[in-house]
Amino acid sequence: MRKLSYAQAINEGLKQMMREDKSVFLIGQGVTSPWYVGTTTVGLLDEFGDERVIDTPVSENGITGAAVGAALAGMRPIVTHPRMDFMYYAMDQIANHAANWYYMFGGKINVPLTIRGIINRGGEQAAQHSQALQAIFTHIPGLKVVMPSTPYDAKGLLISSVQDDNPVLYIDDRWLYELKGDVPEEIYTVPIGRGVVREAGKDVTILATSYMAYEATKAAARLKKEGIDAEVIDIRSLKPLDEALIFESVRKTGKLVIADAAWKTCGMAAEVSALVSENIFECLKAPIKRVCLPDTPAPASSVLEEVYFPKDKDIILAVKSII
Amino acid sequence: MKQCSNPITMELVKGIPTTVLWKIYMTMLKIRMVEEKIADLITRKEIICPCHLYIGQEAVATGVCTALENNDYVFSTHRSHGHYIAKGGSIKLMMAELYGRVTGCSRGRGGSMHITSPLVGLPGSSAIVAGTIPLAVGTALAFSIKKNGGVSVAFFGDGATDEGVFYESLNFAALKKLPIIFICENNLYSTHMHISARQLNGNIYKKAQIFKMPGIQIDGNNVLEVFQAASEAIEDARNGKGPTLLECMTYRWRGHVGPNWDIDKGLRSKEEVEWWVDNCPLKRLEEFLLKENILSESKKKQISKQVNEEIEEAIEFAKESPFPDKSEVLNDVFKS
Numbered sequence: 108m109r110k111l112s113y114a115q116a117i118n119e120g121l122k123q124m125m126r127e128d129k130s131v132f133l134i135g136q137g138v139t140s141p142w143y144v145g146t147t148t149v150g151l152l153d154e155f156g157d158e159r160v161i162d163t164p165v166s167e168n169g170i171t172g173a174a175v176g177a178a179l180a181g182m183r184p185i186v187t188h189p190r191m192d193f194m195y196y197a198m199d200q201i202a203n204h205a206a207n208w209y210y211m212f213g214g215k216i217n218v219p220l221t222i223r224g225i226i227n228r229g230g231e232q233a234a235q236h237s238q239a240l241q242a243i244f245t246h247i248p249g250l251k252v253v254m255p256s257t258p259y260d261a262k263g264l265l266i267s268s269v270q271d272d273n274p275v276l277y278i279d280d281r282w283l284y285e286l287k288g289d290v291p292e293e294i295y296t297v298p299i300g301r302g303v304v305r306e307a308g309k310d311v312t313i314l315a316t317s318y319m320a321y322e323a324t325k326a327a328a329r330l331k332k333e334g335i336d337a338e339v340i341d342i343r344s345l346k347p348l349d350e351a352l353i354f355e356s357v358r359k360t361g362k363l364v365i366a367d368a369a370w371k372t373c374g375m376a377a378e379v380s381a382l383v384s385e386n387i388f389e390c391l392k393a394p395i396k397r398v399c400l401p402d403t404p405a406p407a408s409s410v411l412e413e414v415y416f417p418k419d420k421d422i423i424l425a426v427k428s429i430i
Numbered sequence: 431m432k433q434c435s436n437p438i439t440m441e442l443v444k445g446i447p448t449t450v451l452w453k454i455y456m457t458m459l460k461i462r463m464v465e466e467k468i469a470d471l472i473t474r475k476e477i478i479c480p481c482h483l484y485i486g487q488e489a490v491a492t493g494v495c496t497a498l499e500n501n502d503y504v505f506s507t508h509r510s511h512g513h514y515i516a517k518g519g520s521i522k523l524m525m526a527e528l529y530g531r532v533t534g535c536s537r538g539r540g541g542s543m544h545i546t547s548p549l550v551g552l553p554g555s556s557a558i559v560a561g562t563i564p565l566a567v568g569t570a571l572a573f574s575i576k577k578n579g580g581v582s583v584a585f586f587g588d589g590a591t592d593e594g595v596f597y598e599s600l601n602f603a604a605l606k607k608l609p610i611i612f613i614c615e616n617n618l619y620s621t622h623m624h625i626s627a628r629q630l631n632g633n634i635y636k637k638a639q640i641f642k643m644p645g646i647q648i649d650g651n652n653v654l655e656v657f658q659a660a661s662e663a664i665e666d667a668r669n670g671k672g673p674t675l676l677e678c679m680t681y682r683w684r685g686h687v688g689p690n691w692d693i694d695k696g697l698r699s700k701e702e703v704e705w706w707v708d709n710c711p712l713k714r715l716e717e718f719l720l721k722e723n724i725l726s727e728s729k730k731k732q733i734s735k736q737v738n739e740e741i742e743e744a745i746e747f748a749k750e751s752p753f754p755d756k757s758e759v760l761n762d763v764f765k766s
């Protein structure tokens with residue numbers, strides 16, 4: 108099959124959605140820039156014009172609210188935030204407005220909105236340019252949250268997000284942008300709420316989000332050489348969460364390591380861990396281990412970044428501690 | 431941008447002692463030389479953290495900070511080096527920070543976008559656009575409650591005036607007549623976008639009027655004009671007359687981030703960049719001071735030598751400093 112990079116897959120998904128549906132438009136900082144959001148929006152302005160590819164002032168709160176409003180009026184906006192860190196300014200529109208609307212008005216009016224938040228970290232960018240905020244948003248009822256880790260899923264989940272009738276937070280990660288993989292040319296979807304088994308195994312389940320799924324696959328390959336047979340689940344959607352897939356795997360392996368490159372406290376790893384012990388406690392043969400960021404802001408110095416951001420070696424250590 | 435190329439006149443020197451003029455020249459030169467050096471160090475991959483260079487805007491930080499007292503507070507942005515140096519921050523500690531060393535002003539945790547020097551009145555710089563504007567309002571509020579005569583300065587770019595919090599801050603400061611000066615450094619761009627693509631009325635100073643606050647647009651490349659305007663605004667603020675918005679017209683020579691010139695990307699024209707480089711704030715001051723015999727060639731050489739030595743010493747200090755210990759990553763989340 109044809110190979111595309113993760114960034115190209117996003118680009119193609121955006122293009123195809125905009126061609127397919129006139130109500131889809133792109134709005135946010137840097138969507139006309141050659142570098143601001145990587146190469147993910149290259150060529151869109153030329154093809155669709157500035158009415159549908161809207162680069163904006165530095166006004167996250169107002170612009171996100173405008174996207175919510177446009178969704179209320181029947182459009183399917185994709186509002187882009189070049190970094191999740193800047194989304195805090197838009198928190199109110201996302202949490203109080205977009206996420207609550209459908210429920211609060213008795214299911215009368217829905218918000219078909221895609222919010223694209225980009226994780227961009229490393230390179231000594233420090234605390235305000237490194238954040239992975241999936242847990243904060245997953246906490247909010249009424250908001251779906253997806254995190255693709257492969258080019259195939261980057262396109263498929265983007266299309267699902269745009270076609271969904273609810274607000275969906277689509278989180279892509281710049282550490283994955285150059286990663287190449289099979290991507291069909293046609294329009295296809297990856298269902299929101301379904302995880303996927305990347306590597307089948309019987310000794311331990313490694314459940315990972317986003318970039319950590321990539322690290323988990325590397326870890327599994329190294330573990331295999333040492334005779335440890337790890338199953339890797341790329342959970343892909345944080346909300347809704349594919350509980351059935353998680354339970355099925357843990358029932359088989361009895362051991363669980365969760366890798367999520369975000370803060371540990373009240374994070375996705377904590378959530379998955381709680382679900383497993385609540386529901387299938389009897390299947391567990393060892394304590395559940397979490398591979399996360401320490402509960403500190405991101406430091407600048409490379410020396411500190413090196414210990415701050417978890418990698419495959421950290422997953423391997425966690426696995427070995429319960430095998 | 432005619433108002434940014436008027437010659438510096440003797441009129442503007444009125445009341446400024448020669449030693450202060452020399453200090454102004456030295457500060458501008460220091461910022462320029464530090465930034466040029468950093469550009470070089472980034473190219474050589476000695477410095478890794480993203481640096482937003484201040485080259486071309488030196489007159490704004492220098493003019494404003496020279497008019498302030500040590501105890502007055504200044505808040506900075508992602509483009510922080512100029513404000514830090516002008517307010518009297520140590521170049522050694524800044525360089526060590528950029529090198530990611532534990533001796534840096536933020537112990538290597540902040541990098542270029544988060545430098546601080548509390549002892550000289552710089553509580554910090556934030557990389558969230560407009561993030562420090564309300565913080566400066568807050569320190570002004572504290573000063574007014576304490577009645578200690580302190581003044582706050584919020585430095586921010588034209589891009590920050592796209593954010594709602596800018597307007598909220600202006601309104602509250604005006605309402606409470608707080609001792610704060612809002613310094614907008616209008617360098618015409620926010621990353622890749624010209625101000626005309628972001629605001630229909632790009633005259634930022636006029637936004638003060640709706641809050642019944644004085645708003646003035648000045649030549650941000652004329653350091654003496656900045657100094658005089660800032661001095662008046664600061665005096666008003668100290669005397670309980672409330673805030674002022676100063677829009678300083680200026681230009682960043684290099685790209686948004688990093689050392690490149692950013693002329694080949696179709697974002698801005700070569701002519702535009704050349705016009706501004708021609709109106710170099712440092713060159714304009716230097717030529718004026720030499721012409722008026724306020725600065726002699728030998729004094730100029732002496733200042734340049736002194737600045738150069740300070741920078742070389744700072745780089746040596748940074749390079750010889752240790753990196754933070756790995757355990758440092760867990761420290762200082764809370765004050766115990």
Ligand SMILES: Cc1ncc(C[n+]2csc(CCOP(=O)(O)OP(=O)(O)O)c2C)c(N)n1
Pocket residue numbers: 136165167193196482508509557558559586587588589590591617619620621686
């Ligand atoms: C809330 C937020 N949104 C977006 C950004 C990305 N960003 C960093 S600097 C910048 C440009 C700001 O322009 P301006 O305020 O004019 O400052 P300048 O870079 O020109 O000095 C932008 C948009 C950010 N850091 N914070």
Ligand SMILES: [Mg+2]
Pocket residue numbers: 587588589615616617618619620621
């Ligand atoms: Mg600007």
